[in-house]
Amino acid sequence: MSDDTPNKKRVAIVGAGPVGVLAAIYFAQRAWDVSLFDLRPDMRLPENKARNQGRSINLALSTRGISALHGTGLSLDEEILKCAVPMKGRMIHLGKEGKLQSQPYGVRDEHINAVDRTKLNEDLLEAAEKFSNVKIYFDHTFKKADLDAGTVEFESRNGESVVFEVDFIIGADGAYSSVRYQLMRKVRMDYHQEYIDTAYCELTIPPKIDTDGDLEYAMDSNHLHIWPRKSFMLIALPNPCNPYHYKDRALIIGDAAHAMVPFYGQGMNCGFEDVQVLADILDEHKITNTLPHHHPEDSKGPQELSPLEIALEKYTKLRHADVVAMCDLALYNHYEMRSAVTSRTYLVRKYLEVKLHLLFPTQVIPLYTMISFSRIRYSEAVVRWQAQTWWLNAFGWSTASGTMLMGLMLGLRYGKDMMQTVTHAARTIGDTYMKGA
């Protein structure tokens, strides 16, 4: 890789999928010397076009993805949205009779956008290639990296091994990431417990999410925890939770860091947001392309960390809570899409949420709106959604109890029939909220 300025930082980005290319643009704009690698040939060449056609369903692009594209300042969002198909809601196909039910996604006519995956990737590649400090290597398969020494090895199309020297490696090589595998050999990722004596097994205590949506240890991390129980014991040691980086040498983003089931249409949006959040943190920490790696003046962290490592620590801490929340929500949406969308409970709740949102736009926001039409942190969206669920249930139960009481009073006053009618209504309301809890 070329490197005219001695201190100019060189970043190798593995994976020229949407997230990797967007990251290349962000780093190029921050004047890093960027090398982008992909095992595939250039998808834009006519001989490779055929293999991409019909390969995948379109992607839904929503606010987070649009924001990250917009953040480049290159009007990429406008360019990509020109060919997008707006989707304003779900169309539910009920039963075999072909009955349809439209369920809007947003409250105020918001829509998500169906974009062509290949075209999106191509547009990004075109934009990245315009930077003189970006070099794209197609037909280069990542093999291994020596993260401490800063070398990355690829196999080129003709089977040759090619080694590059770099300062920083970003793995954006998708769900089956090889860079992640390299990172896992370097960093410990779990908080674990051990049973000893007659048997041994490891358990994981997941971290807690604090009120700011950040992760924190479930227990005091400055102790080794022991539960002595005479014939057996349990011990727990703190492990740093799930780092996405290794020192100031490597980072994984996009699907490489958080492959999720595709049911919320957020995988790529979340990956694009990774890039934007990372860039914001690098800017906030004044990480420029020319900073030397370990300048003594800059080592302000508790363990003499370099500024880049401090920034990456912050990224890991901030982002982990969000991607975990999003992965869970993606699974939840699987349930919602295949079953809940037709249930009375779901529809009543959706109706109530929309009405309440119109009355109290900042206090009550439907989950889908928070995820797809805002940049509220995913983890915060989950916390808010749980609180909203609590209040809606409380409202449901108090309405049901109130109706029941009324039924009782009317029954005493006017007889059995009236009491039965009102009791039935109360039970229906109660059921609705019970199932929604």
Ligand SMILES: Cc1cc2nc3c(=O)[nH]c(=O)nc-3n(C[C@H](O)[C@H](O)[C@H](O)COP(=O)(O)OP(=O)(O)OC[C@H]3O[C@@H](n4cnc5c(N)ncnc54)[C@H](O)[C@@H]3O)c2cc1C
């Ligand atoms: C059916 C389906 C529907 C989806 N719908 C949506 C949606 O509507 N909205 C949404 O936001 N997301 C959606 N997603 C998720 C979205 O496709 C991914 O989140 C997104 O593609 C991730 O981008 P990426 O760049 O991180 O990884 P990828 O797109 O997987 O790109 C990784 C790149 O790395 C390259 N690579 C891999 N290994 C190596 C190696 N060893 N060396 C060099 N290069 C390598 C690959 O060739 C590839 O180009 C969907 C996913 C699926 C499966």
